[in-house]
Amino acid sequence: MYDLGYSRPATLAKALELLQQDDLAQLVSGGQTLMPVLRARLAAPSQLVDIARLDDLRQICTIGAGIEIGAGMTHAEVAASPVVRAHLPALAALAGGIGDAQIRHRGTIGGSIANNDPAACYPSAVLALGARVQTNLRMLDAEAFFAGMFATALEPGEIVTAVHFPACAVACYLKFRNPASRFALVGVFAARLASDEHRIAIIGGGNGVFRWHEAERHLDRGAGVDGLDTVPLDLANFTGDIHGSADYRRHVAKVITRRALTQMA
Amino acid sequence: MSRIELRVNGRNVEVEADGRTLLTHALRDHLRLTGTHIGCDTSQCGSCTVHVDGKAVKSCTILAVQAAGCDILTIEGLASGRELHPMQAAFNDFHGLQCGFCTPGMIMMAIDIVNRHGRPDEATVRAELEGNLCRCTGYHNIIKAVCAGAERMGEMA
Ligand SMILES: Cc1cc2nc3c(=O)[nH]c(=O)nc-3n(C[C@H](O)[C@H](O)[C@H](O)COP(=O)(O)OP(=O)(O)OC[C@H]3O[C@@H](n4cnc5c(N)ncnc54)[C@H](O)[C@@H]3O)c2cc1C
Ligand code: FES
Ligand code: FES
Numbered sequence: 197m198y199d200l201g202y203s204r205p206a207t208l209a210k211a212l213e214l215l216q217q218d219d220l221a222q223l224v225s226g227g228q229t230l231m232p233v234l235r236a237r238l239a240a241p242s243q244l245v246d247i248a249r250l251d252d253l254r255q256i257c258t259i260g261a262g263i264e265i266g267a268g269m270t271h272a273e274v275a276a277s278p279v280v281r282a283h284l285p286a287l288a289a290l291a292g293g294i295g296d297a298q299i300r301h302r303g304t305i306g307g308s309i310a311n312n313d314p315a316a317c318y319p320s321a322v323l324a325l326g327a328r329v330q331t332n333l334r335m336l337d338a339e340a341f342f343a344g345m346f347a348t349a350l351e352p353g354e355i356v357t358a359v360h361f362p363a364c365a366v367a368c369y370l371k372f373r374n375p376a377s378r379f380a381l382v383g384v385f386a387a388r389l390a391s392d393e394h395r396i397a398i399i400g401g402g403n404g405v406f407r408w409h410e411a412e413r414h415l416d417r418g419a420g421v422d423g424l425d426t427v428p429l430d431l432a433n434f435t436g437d438i439h440g441s442a443d444y445r446r447h448v449a450k451v452i453t454r455r456a457l458t459q460m461a
Numbered sequence: 462m463s464r465i466e467l468r469v470n471g472r473n474v475e476v477e478a479d480g481r482t483l484l485t486h487a488l489r490d491h492l493r494l495t496g497t498h499i500g501c502d503t504s505q506c507g508s509c510t511v512h513v514d515g516k517a518v519k520s521c522t523i524l525a526v527q528a529a530g531c532d533i534l535t536i537e538g539l540a541s542g543r544e545l546h547p548m549q550a551a552f553n554d555f556h557g558l559q560c561g562f563c564t565p566g567m568i569m570m571a572i573d574i575v576n577r578h579g580r581p582d583e584a585t586v587r588a589e590l591e592g593n594l595c596r597c598t599g600y601h602n603i604i605k606a607v608c609a610g611a612e613r614m615g616e617m618a
Binding site: 227 | 479480481483502503504505507510516517518519521522523524526527570573574589591592593
């Protein structure tokens with residue numbers, strides 16, 4: 197790891213100031229993605245600005261029928277939160293299945309969506325549920341926030357502060373784990389929204405989280421889960437690697453979608 | 462170089478180290494607490510597991526400076542004198558180790574599991590040990606040891 201400076205500002209304003217003064221400074225939240233990246237010398241920030249303990253980023257509350265989760269809440273805290281478990285049990289289950297217990301004790305929702313790893317779990321829930329991402333500057337719709345693998349609409353120096361999830365009727369997240377790394381080979385967040393519309397968001401395809409619009413329309417027409425096999429799913433959403441071909445991933449995505457919908461019913 | 466103040470196994474200590482120093486290196490190289498092991502460079506094996514403010518974390522995936530001001534508990538902090546912690550004793554009694562490389566991480570994780578679950582069933586222990594790899598035992602005796610250690614910790618509480 198290249199050497200670097202470190203600061204733990206006491207306020208969000210101070211953190212923003214540090215980022216503004218130094219183009220090469222980088223935020224660190226749970227560090228469960230960034231630390232492996234730094235160890236491998238894949239990045240060389242001048243300093244880390246640690247926002248993990250900022251009170252402003254560490255709340256979970258209801259807002260109307262939905263919930264707001266502070267960017268600094270760990271996967272373990274989201275999984276255990278009575279508010280999340282009551283309002284969005286599928287989201288609590290998703291958080292409780294990320295990585296392993298040690299990773300969940302430190303990794304945060306803000307870091308996960310800002311990083312937008314194509315195999316990360318949270319982006320599927322954010323996109324499927326039509327959540328909105330609050331930053332220090334603005335509120336972004338999920339559709340506008342994610343911009344392909346490892347890319348988001350965040351400007352340099354912009355900080356995610358919270359994620360707002362609207363209420364939904366019922367949802368289910370399922371992932372098919374790579375047996376070695378245990379990361380998702382493919383993951384599917386299926387939801388029926390409060391409006392009764394269906395949403396299917398898929399991760400692990402390789403190009404970043406995306407919605408399976410054809411399946412959503414199929415379900416909205418009242419057609420059954422069984423018919424899903426013949427619904428087109430664009431192969432361009434998938435890439436192949438040593439763990440599986442694009443074709444294989446697409447197949448798994450269809451199987452997992454069917455399982456998630458069956459569990460939801 | 463910076464001065465990093467840590468609280469390790471109940472003692473306040475100071476480490477003079479680069480900002481980039483991982484907690485695991487501060488413990489092993491600076492404080493000579495070599496019970497905390499390093500088994501991978503991908504944050505996957507869990508042999509470096511310690512408690513930071515009461516929670517199991519991978520000490521290879523956190524900087525020492527990030528842990529400044531926190532309470533750090535390592536494998537060396539468990540026994541009282543010559544008397545092993547009940548979880549250590551259970552690993553001994555149930556043959557929960559062979560080469561012993563994964564053992565400090567397993568035991569720190571096991572205690573974290575008991576702290577959160579009380580007396581977990583076998584399925585819970587297996588799921589919770591997701592982040593700890595063992596190349597020797599096949600896990601069977603580790604699971605037995607964790608369940609027995611949980612019983613003993615419960616009896617002492
Ligand atoms: C062994 C292992 C297994 C894992 N398994 C899974 C898994 O199954 N599913 C999964 O989804 N993830 C998995 N992860 C990743 C884990 O969930 C990370 O915690 C998460 O992706 C990043 O969150 P963090 O808080 O650790 O972010 P950090 O590592 O601190 O930061 C990640 C990036 O986001 C930026 N950032 C952080 N916070 C903010 C913010 N508030 N605003 C703007 N930018 C910010 C940082 O600058 C950095 O570029 C795994 C990680 C490991 C090491
Ligand atoms: S050395 Fe920390 S997880 Fe392997
Ligand atoms: S006892 Fe050898 S790695 Fe677990």
